[in-house]
Amino acid sequence: MLIETMTSLGVPELLAQFIYAVLIAFLCVNFIAIYAGVVSVVERRVAAKMQSRVGPNRVGPQGALQWLADGIKLILKEDLIPNGADKFLFKLAPFLMASGVAGAFIVLPWGPSSVIGADLNVGLLYLISVTALVAIATLMAAWASNNKWSLLGGMRAAAMIVSYEIPVAMGLLPAIMIAGSLQVSVLMDAQGWAPWDWIVFNNPFAMLGFLLFVTGSVAESNRTPFDLTEAESELVAGYATEYSGFRFAVFTLAEFANTWVVGAVGAAIFLGAGHAPPILSSLPGIEVVIFVGKTMFMVLILMWFRWTLPRFRIDQMMDFSWKYMLPLSLIAFFGQAIYFLGTWDQPGIQIVVSHLMVLAFLGLLFLFLNRVMINFKHQAVVVNSPQTELAYLEKIGKIKPKVVESDVATEEAP
Amino acid sequence: MDIKTIFESLSTALDLEISLIEDSYEIKIKVAPEGLHQLLARCKQDPELAFDALTNQTGIHVDESIQLYYVLYSYSHHHELMVNCEVPLEGGEAPSVVDLWPGADWLERETYDLLGVQFTGHPDLKRIMLPEDWEGHPLRKDYVFPESYQGIDNRPSEITKSFQQK
Amino acid sequence: MGKQLRTEVMTINMGPQHPSTHGVIRFIIKTDGEIVHECEPDVGYLHRSIEKIGELMTWQGFVPFTDRVDYLASMNANWAYCTAVESMIGTVVPRRAEFLRVMVGELNRISSHLIAIGATSMDLGGFTPFIQLLREREYINDLLEMACGARLTYNYMCIGGVLYDVPANWNEKVAEFLTHFELAMEQMNRLISYNRIFINRMANVAPVSREQAIGYNLVGPNLRGSGVQFDLRKNHPYSVYPELEFDIPYGQGREGQVGDSYDRYYVRLEEIRESIKIIRQCIKMIPEGDIQAKVKNSIKPPKGVFHSKTETPRGETGYLIESNEKTSAYRIKIRTGSFTAMSIIPELAPGLFIADLIALIGSLDVVAPELDR
Secondary structure, eight states: OHHHHHHHTTOOHHHHHHHHHHHHHHHHHHHHHHHHHHHHHHHHHHHHHHTTSOOOOSSSGGGTTHHHHHHHHHHTSOOOOOTTOOHHHHHHHHHHHHHHHHHHHTTOBOSSTTOBSOOOTTHHHHHHHHTTHHHHHHHHHHHHTTOHHHHHHHHHHHHHHHHHHHHHHHHHHHHHHHHTOSOHHHHHHTOOSSGGGSSTTTOHHHHHHHHHHHHHHHHHTTOTTSOGGGOGGGSOOOTTTTOOTHHHHHHHHHHHHHHHHHHHHIIIIITTTTOOOTTTTTSTTHHHHHHHHHHHHHHHHHHHHHHHOOOOOHHHHHHIIIIIIHHHHHHHHHHHHHHHHHHTTOHHHHHHHHHHHHHHHHHHHHHHHHHHHHHHHHHTSOTTOHHHHHHHHHHTTSSOOOOOHHHHHHHHOO | OOHHHHHHHHHHHOOSOEEEEEOSSOEEEEEOHHHHHHHHHHHHHOTTTOOOEEEEEEEEEETTEEEEEEEEEOTTTOOEEEEEEEEESTTOEEEOOTTTOTTHHHHHHHHHHHHOOEEETOSSOOOSSSOTTOOSOTTSTTOOOOSEETTEEOOOOHHHHHHHOO | OTTTTOOOOEEEEEOSOOSSTTOSOEEEEEESSSBEEEEEEEOOTTOOOHHHHHTTSBTTTTHHHHHHHTGGGHHHHHHHHHHHHHHHHTOOOOHHHHHHHHHHHHHHHHHHHHHHHHHHHHHTTOHHHHHHHHHHHHHHHHHHHHHHSOSSOOOOEETTEESSOOOTTHHHHHHHHHHHHHHHHHHHHHHHTTOHHHHHHHTTSSOOOHHHHHHTTOOTHHHHHTTOOOOHHHHSOOTTGGGOOOOOOOOOOSSSSTTSHHHHHHHHHHHHHHHHHHHHHHHHHOOOSOSBOOOOSSOOOOSEEEEEEEEETTEEEEEEEEEOSSSBOSEEEEEOHHHHHHHTHHHHOTTOBHHHHHHHHHHHTOOHHHHHO
């Protein structure tokens, strides 16, 4: 749209496309920078809330500007390059990782299916390929640090990323089969606003694909429970040991930006991106709000994983990927194909199955909320409550028990 | 089993010179360093005694000799025994019991480190608590704190000296 | 082909400072990057010559130093020393003091095990249980602060009893805390004990057989985790333990072999539940009365060498004390559970992953102050 406007004003086509590309890249990179900062503060507050403490709340209202303080501190640090390190690769690695993640942003939607940076007709394939740059950047960082431990950590990280690419890609396959295209806007338009129109509840194999996609993506972004390569208490500080200051900030930025990519792809492909119910569809910008809401929901689930689960060991991680997730992803793929073969001319069965899936999910949600209520009841036993003090003082006779008005009234009634 | 009964069975089974020490607390068995290993091996392997754990092992510097104490415990019979052995202060040597109880390894290293008793047959007798190049054995009664260690001044300050004057 | 691809063995240092709560301990590890070939602990970074100080202090004046022998379970460390000296001079501790000692000792056992469980979980990557368990430990610290005024190194016991009496409503507060704590403990427990990832990290890691455990003289939960049903509080009871009813948890190979890391961890968890039972019984049975026996100002135990053992959270702490009938001891030797638990690590380490080594050190519950004294 922007390109047509510019060419109609007389700008040559190539220049118009170039300006458009630079504008999109500028917007994406700025979004990544601000988003990574803000979500780092959100993560710390969410983690603190789960751990019965407060988290950063000094800088700015409720700590919302903490990321500015951290960013300024990291920029002002000394830029150390270790002795004997490969200078070019050392400097290139963080920015290569960030560009790999940023490159994924241009095929992500922002709400309505028409607002996509570049609506490639092989959008998902491009997405999966570009995020593989992260593996190259990891190896580059590990090698260029001139440190045996970084090298080992980096090789482990690269092996892990490469082996978890397969479940991620194959987990997307059921969704691609349902929509019939790799183009992101087609996938978004194949869904509706109601949960039974979402791809994730279409049939059990699509749900399996969604779970594989989420688990694989958690491993891809090196988050707990798959963060063996960054574990501090395991004496190997990972591929980013020798990085400090701003270069380390770029690594962290790439990791947080990856969470948005995971969230956005999950929301767009599986969770019925942006489609608003008919009552709300007249509000301006409602699709953006719904889409961002679903993405942040996925990001919060990733944070939930990180602060609840302990981490895997390296051999357990590789076992999990090759021995469990790969067969499951094949089952998802073939199951989806056979399901389509069976129900291609009977859309009625597909509707029934999707409604049943929604019912099953609501049942699980109900059980989960029951569990949460039990937790709340357990918290109701308060330590150091005033009741104990008052009961004790009554027992030893220091104060008289309180007479409640309503009791006296009922005694007098005949 | 009663300690006197243990003593009877040990003295009949072995032809070592062992005696009893009776002070205000438990009775202890005293043996010379040459017969220490044989006695402790018998304590461990005799099914009546079955002392399968070495609970404590230490030394005490008493007037020109170091008294070694071994406290044994049996998890099957639930009885305890203390064995005493006297080694001379200078160049004192005692047999190591690591082959009987693997846990004696670190206990003997600590006794060597802090008191200076050599244990013959120990796989790797070196200092455990103090740095490798420390001189002297601190738990001896005649130990004098070094003035400096690797260039770090160790003399007590004026405030410390004012506390130490009695 | 496999032999030609063998990588070189590197020596690395898990240095005195590391982000675990075990304290300043150093491990020199020879590894090829994944598997540990050899692990040698280097201890002594926290050596404060407490045993030598015992020869300078009076018998009563040494009690605060025993706090620092194990500052995570300070009440029990005090108790071990006071029991030893009281047996030497033949004092009878009044009944109320005995019950108070049991109550604070068991509360401190709970808080020490909470740290052990939490540190294990944090080493394995689950940060949340550790911080939530610290919140529970804060309540225990508050209770003990009401009793003696300190939060970590209590110096609450003295030769002949306890130093201060508890406030009048302490029993109710303890009962209230225990009601809350049981439920909170279950909440924490569900986060880690039945978590498949945690079980996979801890089960079948470094199993210690019964003979190995007894030969290396492991004590306390480490020994019970290998299947030996032995607890000083039941087999050689002291204080008022003969009147209290509780069970001894021991390792039964819940998720793997008997004596692996999960068993040792689970024994500590069960011991917390048993301690809650003990404290509840004490709240019902505690009488009024004196809190300190009459002891002379200058204690001079008879000559001789005495050995006594008590059950602290990390095992049995043995005090071998020689007295020369002077006002200070001639020699005090403290033999703690962490010391021998550390000595088994070079035996178990070869063949483990580095990640397993971390789980092993966490499950053995080694703390530096007990190790080095």
